[in-house]
Amino acid sequence: MSLEPAIVMLKRTELFSGLDPVRLEVVAFTCERREYAPGATLFEAGDEADCAFLVLDGEAAMLARDESGAARALRLGSGDLIGETALFEPQRRLTTVRAVSSLHTLRIGRDMFQRLIGEFPEMAGAVASRLAGRLSALGEELTVLGGRLDESRIETKKGRNVDE
Numbered sequence: 001m002s003l004e005p006a007i008v009m010l011k012r013t014e015l016f017s018g019l020d021p022v023r024l025e026v027v028a029f030t031c032e033r034r035e036y037a038p039g040a041t042l043f044e045a046g047d048e049a050d051c052a053f054l055v056l057d058g059e060a061a062m063l064a065r066d067e068s069g070a071a072r073a074l075r076l077g078s079g080d081l082i083g084e085t086a087l088f089e090p091q092r093r094l095t096t097v098r099a100v101s102s103l104h105t106l107r108i109g110r111d112m113f114q115r116l117i118g119e120f121p122e123m124a125g126a127v128a129s130r131l132a133g134r135l136s137a138l139g140e141e142l143t144v145l146g147g148r149l150d151e152s153r154i155e156t157k158k159g160r161n162v163d164e
Contacts, residue, residue: 003028006106009056012079014134018126027116032107036060036099042082047093049086051109055079058103064095075100087113 006028010016016024034053036042042053042060055078062074062082076082082097087110117124 005056006031006033006054009054009079009106013054013081015081015084015127015130018130019123023116023120023123026120027108028106030112030116032109034105034107036103036105038099038101038103040099040103042097042099042103042105043093044096045093049083049091049093050111051107052084052087052113053082053097054106054108055082056104056106059100060097060103061100062095062097086110 003025007021007024010019010024010027011021016027019027031054033056036058043049045064055076057078060076060080060082062076064072064074066072076097082105083093085091086093087108090110117127
């Protein structure tokens with residue numbers, strides 16, 4: 001099977017988009033291709049997380065429960081990277097992911113990913129740059145949410161003062 005579809009998907013993925021074509025080819029070559037039938041489980045909540053999955057083709061559903069215990073589902077498709085935090089540190093899966101249709105993925109193992117980062121410092125720099133950008137964006141979102149929370153508290157306090 002040609003590496004080209006995997007390389008194209010890796011390049012579209014934020015985490016890998018800063019890598020040069022040769023490094024993308026190395027990543028695509030060293031990753032394992034996996035196929036899942038509709039209804040098959042990629043992983044269950046509570047499983048050890050030792051890899052990420054890049055969806056090459058097909059659809060999957062990420063299933064989780066919110067604080068109230070209500071079930072939530074997120075549809076995943078071509079180009080989605082599932083479980084990327086597992087590439088950086090050992091942890092347990094928080095969600096269950098199942099194939100909705102015939103699903104083709106690229107399994108990116110943490111050990112392999114860490115080895116590539118060690119062997120190619122420019123890859124580590126590109127990945128670090130992407131992660132720093134994402135952390136910065138998250139910080140901005142938290143600042144906006146904090147401002148909204150403060151506004152809500154002020155309005156609640158004003159309402160209490162009027163009622164007293």
